[in-house]
Amino acid sequence: MARANTHNRLRRLELLAVQLKQDAHCTVRDLAQQHGVSMRTIARDLVLMRDQGMQIDADRGRGGGVRLDRNWGVGRMNLTYAEAVDLLISIAVAEQMKSPMLLANLASVRRQLVASFSPEKRNKVNQLKSRILIGVTASTYVQASASAPPKRIVQAVHQAFVDQKVLELRYQREDGVISNRQIEPQYLLLKYPIWYVVAIDRLRNEPRTFRCDRMLGASMGETRFKLLPKEKFQPSLVIDDSSM
Known part of the structure; x- marks a missing residue:
């Protein structure tokens, strides 16, 4: 538990540094509410950040804000x-x-x-990079019908792709027919600006290609799948835009 608390605090300190540098006016109360901790905890975080050499300025008086000098930390980046x-x-x-x-x-x-x-x-x-494929730009016909998929669907597809786990889909074809699918997201194909998932469709046990913006729902399952060679999917990589 102590280790988890330490990790959470370190991550919160990183996020606070980014936030204080970007926002023109942040109050301790606002920061506490946004991070789900007490004002006293945020105050201790700010003291620690100052001890680490960060240039944190505070406005005096009721409702005063805190900010990080915009010139601090140029060239630094802490990523998970x-x-x-x-x-x-x-x-x-x-x-x-x-x-x-x-x-x-x-x-x-x-x-x-x-x-x-x-x-x-x-x-x-x-290995992940080798599973991302770039095709030709999508036709104007496809681009006209394209829309950005919801963030929750993007996150589910992304996680299933990275973790090599089965993805459960609710999918709508171009003709409007909706079906539930279980697929193995083997490769991602970008035909700008459209992303496709090149997968094994478990319903048919065959390679299929699914447009991400036609996904109505998506969730990652628990079953892992084996990565197959790209050659197995060659017919699926030649996409007839008008049929998708």
């Missing part, structure tokens, strides 16, 4: 492993799309992130 993995994968996607804009420093960021991982975690990240 999951956050670092997401950032690395996002960089890999940007690099695969070969856009000339905003790529100048991505290689340096990627090297620094990779260097912070153990060899075991580095291998895991490389």
Whole structure:
């Protein structure tokens, strides 16, 4: 329990530093409510942050706010492993799309992130990157019907993909037919701006491709699946946009 409390406090301190740097005006009361702790706890956190050398300014008087000097900590970034993995994968996607804009420093960021991982975690990240595929840009027909999937669905797909666990779906085809599916999210395919899940459909025991914005519901199950070679899914990777 003590270890969990320590971890929670360290994470709260990181979030407080980011929040105080971004927000123009935060009160101790507001911070306590947002983080679900007492005002006394936040006050102790602020004292500890000052002891660590952070430039925290406070306005005197009732309702006074606290803030972190915006010039403090330039170049510092504390990420959890999951956050670092997401950032690395996002960089890999940007690099695969070969856009000339905003790529100048991505290689340096990627090297620094990779260097912070153990060899075991580095291998895991490389495997995840190899499961993300970039296709041609979606047709105007598909783009016209596209919509952003809800955050809860995105999170469920993401977690099932990373953990290699079966994903339970409520899915709507283009013709409006809705069905419940159990799929193994083997690969993710981006045909900008549409994301597809390339999977084994357990209902048919065959490869199928599912548009993320057609998912009406998604939840991760407990069953793990075995990763299959990309070659098994080659027919599914050639998507006829008009049939999706």
